[in-house]
Amino acid sequence: MELLPGVILTFALLVCGIVLSARRRTRSSPSRSASDRPLLLHAINDDRCTGCEACVAVCPTDVLELSQNKSRVARFNACIQCEQCVLVCPTTALVMFPRGTEPPLYKMAALDEHYRAAPRLYLIGEAAGKPLVKNASNLGRAVIEHLVREGLRPSARGGDDVDVLIVGSGPGGLSCALSCLAHRLTYALVEKDELIASTIARYPKGKHVMAEPYDVRCVGLLPVWDAEKSELLDAWKTLLDARGVRVSTRETVEDVEREGDRFAVKSSRTRYRAAAVVLAIGTRGTPRRLGVPGEALPKVAALLDDPERHAGERVLVVGGGDSAVEAAIALADHARAVTLSYRGKALSRCKAMNRQKLQALVDAGRVTLAFGTQVKEIRADEVLLSSSSDLKTLRNDHVVVCIGGEPPLKWLEKVGVRYTERPHLYQLGPTDQLVEALVGPQPENSQPDGAQRDGSQPHGSQPQNARPDSAPFGVIPQSTDDAPTVAISLFTRRRHPSSSQLTHFISKEVP
Ligand SMILES: Cc1cc2nc3c(=O)[nH]c(=O)nc-3n(C[C@H](O)[C@H](O)[C@H](O)COP(=O)(O)OP(=O)(O)OC[C@H]3O[C@@H](n4cnc5c(N)ncnc54)[C@H](O)[C@@H]3O)c2cc1C
Ligand code: SF4
Numbered sequence: 001m002e003l004l005p006g007v008i009l010t011f012a013l014l015v016c017g018i019v020l021s022a023r024r025r026t027r028s029s030p031s032r033s034a035s036d037r038p039l040l041l042h043a044i045n046d047d048r049c050t051g052c053e054a055c056v057a058v059c060p061t062d063v064l065e066l067s068q069n070k071s072r073v074a075r076f077n078a079c080i081q082c083e084q085c086v087l088v089c090p091t092t093a094l095v096m097f098p099r100g101t102e103p104p105l106y107k108m109a110a111l112d113e114h115y116r117a118a119p120r121l122y123l124i125g126e127a128a129g130k131p132l133v134k135n136a137s138n139l140g141r142a143v144i145e146h147l148v149r150e151g152l153r154p155s156a157r158g159g160d161d162v163d164v165l166i167v168g169s170g171p172g173g174l175s176c177a178l179s180c181l182a183h184r185l186t187y188a189l190v191e192k193d194e195l196i197a198s199t200i201a202r203y204p205k206g207k208h209v210m211a212e213p214y215d216v217r218c219v220g221l222l223p224v225w226d227a228e229k230s231e232l233l234d235a236w237k238t239l240l241d242a243r244g245v246r247v248s249t250r251e252t253v254e255d256v257e258r259e260g261d262r263f264a265v266k267s268s269r270t271r272y273r274a275a276a277v278v279l280a281i282g283t284r285g286t287p288r289r290l291g292v293p294g295e296a297l298p299k300v301a302a303l304l305d306d307p308e309r310h311a312g313e314r315v316l317v318v319g320g321g322d323s324a325v326e327a328a329i330a331l332a333d334h335a336r337a338v339t340l341s342y343r344g345k346a347l348s349r350c351k352a353m354n355r356q357k358l359q360a361l362v363d364a365g366r367v368t369l370a371f372g373t374q375v376k377e378i379r380a381d382e383v384l385l386s387s388s389s390d391l392k393t394l395r396n397d398h399v400v401v402c403i404g405g406e407p408p409l410k411w412l413e414k415v416g417v418r419y420t421e422r423p424h425l426y427q428l429g430p431t432d433q434l435v436e437a438l439v440g441p442q443p444e445n446s447q448p449d450g451a452q453r454d455g456s457q458p459h460g461s462q463p464q465n466a467r468p469d470s471a472p473f474g475v476i477p478q479s480t481d482d483a484p485t486v487a488i489s490l491f492t493r494r495r496h497p498s499s500s501q502l503t504h505f506i507s508k509e510v511p
């Protein structure tokens, strides 16, 4: 027994020695972690990197930085291999993989470089894994230009028999309809919500819409610029009215089937026939769920509509991205109490501007942050939040769950979209370049009236069922021979990144 303290002391010293030596090893050389696991390298997909800065903000050793709004490994030698940057990346643009191996594969819709899932069937915008408003507007135009290039011409059909059936009236679908008009193609634009552009219409009141991505120009026919949500929607409405764009709201597309060389499209209201189908359905329809008891209560919503409706209420917002932070900011002016619950330890998934606004509200006592917490249960007048150390009950009148959405995979597969695994660095490329490869150089469309500032008039002001033999759309390039080659070579190169391209994305300082 007398020997016991000595043994314990020796053991303790041994453990300390091991820990200190492991720490020293970790600091001095990133190539050997404490557990001797292989060195992890970064791979960053520029296509999916939205420049949200989450990885930069969370990195404890200042390894990453933004360059031209994309994350870059600037000081790999300082990397302690903690993988925090991977955990916070909201779009899986950034992953780490063991040196000597390939980055993990990524599951995505099997689309060609023109966002085509099958002949004359396209998937665009957020549901195609290409989020943000400007991208959606560009893609809406690109697919119609591509259809025309592939030989689609206005048909004399009318009523429910159309050239193009467009599912969803977000920026992708609206831009698509404007392009149909410009080419005299008949279309039906079907929207399941009562509101046109419902994802954007249901942003929190007063939200500032950022015209993203910043390194891509808007060359779709639906203009996009930095503006308050209501300003953008009002201008879009004026433009759509002027062009005579028709949207059939409160109508859901339920099924799409091939019928000979056309499509039969079943909606909640009727049955369409179409030569081509564009799916622009976004991901808001299938919001991610918390999977906790009480989630189905009427007081739980996936999006904040009008913050004024929650005046005097105690509101819990769940999430750590821009949507959650913007909801908390919007609610702070009206609700009696706002709590933001996020399972991460810091708010690193949102834009710096949103973080600053939120911090000011937290400092003023108008928003309470509950980091490192998870919702355990939602009850009629309270919620249970758990953290690693305790379980708290909060009085509560309303819950907003802003944890993102998923494309409805099963439904998309049923209607003909295949899914596949792609190399992590697979890119469909910048959407403005896709349009320009089809129609030639374009002026930026960032003016409220949709007029492109090159001296030309906005096109497509004719009614949708104009004569099929009417004059062609003004911006079709004179020579149609070169553009597809440009597109094919451009995207073929991007689709299969070589090992030298890969090293562009990883540190130049890898030992
Ligand atoms: C809170 C919040 C803030 C955001 N802030 C910004 C920002 O500042 N800047 C930015 O660039 N992006 C922002 N985004 C992302 C941006 O809104 C989306 O990337 C963009 O709207 C995608 O456009 P879309 O046309 O692909 O789909 P959506 O705009 O989502 O439109 C899809 C439409 O399809 C309809 N639909 C779905 N299924 C069917 C069906 N079966 N039948 C008929 N209709 C159907 C839906 O009701 C919806 O109206 C934000 C998103 C959210 C949620
Ligand atoms: S966290 Fe944001 S900035 Fe970093 S790689 Fe992911 S999307 Fe890009």
Ligand code: SF4
Residues within 6 Å of the ligand: 058, 059, 060, 061, 062, 063, 064, 078, 079, 080, 081, 082, 083, 084, 085, 086
């Ligand atoms: S793994 Fe990522 S977060 Fe961690 S130190 Fe390296 S770069 Fe920074």
